[in-house]
Amino acid sequence: MTYVDARNLPHHVGIIMDGNGRWAELRGEPREAGHKAGSAAVRRVVRAARRLGLTALTLYAFSEQNWARPSGEVDALMGLLREFLVSERGEILQHEIRLVAIGELDRLPEIVRESLDPLRGASAENRKMTLALALSYGGQEEIARATREIAMDVRDGKLDPASIDVRALASRMPSLGVGEPDLIIRTGGEHRLSNFLLYGAAYAELAFTDVLWPDFTEVDFFEAIASYQRRERRFGRVLSRDASSVSPSSVTPGAPLCPDTDGAMRV
Template sequence: MATQLDPSALAGDRPRHVAIIMDGNGRWAKARRLPRAAGHKQGVEAVRRVARAARDLGLEVLTLYAFSSENWRRPAEEVQDLMGLLRHFLRAEIATLVADNVRLRVIGDYRVLSPDLVSMIDDAIARTAANTGPILVIALNYGAQAEIAAAARRLAAAARDGALDPAEIDEARIEAELTTAELPPLDLLIRTSGEQRLSNFLLWQAAYAELLFVDTLWPDFNGDTLAAAIESFSRRQRRFGGL
């Protein structure tokens, strides 16, 4: 779906990096008396729409929370469905990502997934690595607390081995150890479905991000919804602790 907002018409700043907690697939399906798998399938369609809209709106980075480290607690059948949809997305969309000059990144410990899926992810990352356009980041088996703990362990090991003075560990040094180190700072974090929590997503990165909670269920999210979120962001005043 084409977006109705012309990015050049925005009066304020535009975000470079937007992240979305994609929530509401199950409720979307329940409202229609459909199985949860149907909601997840429609959620994948929303990913396609929103990724294209993000490119059209000039975003540099779009980060999507696809599967958290806590999602393993869901029923095995649902997890299997989600992994099947991920396979389908990679097969169906990789050519489009290449053609659209989009670079794919994955954050989170995705290597614990099945070997065939890991291979597909590695192949998709490799095939888009030379692209110079917007970056699509997929968070898979991701948890922000685990990310921060892993960064702390690496810094502690470097200090133990004498390669790092503990006094040199500051915010910038920690950020350099995070999986998002090479990305622009997070500007806007959106959560769909009306829930108002971060659910262990980009906790460090969201320290000064603008937060936007929308009632729209993820399968209904589209380019116009994203454009409206960006317009809302452009009207906000970001002070970063100053006046």
């Protein structure tokens, strides 16, 4: 049984979904088969995040560097992305999820944009949870873009250089529109951020797992969140040890969650 404290959830979770290709290779299948299996994991985790009541979930779906992959693999990924947007549209709207996208969206093919843009618009007022898809996204590129915008505003006399601080830069980063990530999960056994949410990740907790993304389940997701909840987030400070602890409530994958009067969740 995995225990998750429903009163101490991370607000914003980011996931680096790694391991699709290796999953396929281990089975003697083409990499595209791994990406298809990985799309099922996306559905599982989005539903689990919604059930838990997370504020925001950002998925690293396609990096700026992924354009350098073989064209056949890129085409397959774009096709799966379109399929996800079409098949999940009803559920996203039904459950009042706001869908946003970050990255160089102009580089996406028309078959993706014709499904992505209408869904972004139709879900814009939803407030139950935000699902952010990082598409053609790179953390370094995002920082560079924000810096260029600031430089142009200074050049045009719209911004005093003395007023530029951490918040001024952060306000120009779409990835932080849902707040800084509290927890970043990476699957597939690698231990690096790979250009994901670099600016916002300054104080994020990191969770790494050897599980390949297509095999990532609700239980794995809950375990990462439970690990986050066992950590003390100090943000450079020294915290008091006097705070009383709360007993975590049990969250079982697949079971409906209902709020109790004390703010916990019961299965």
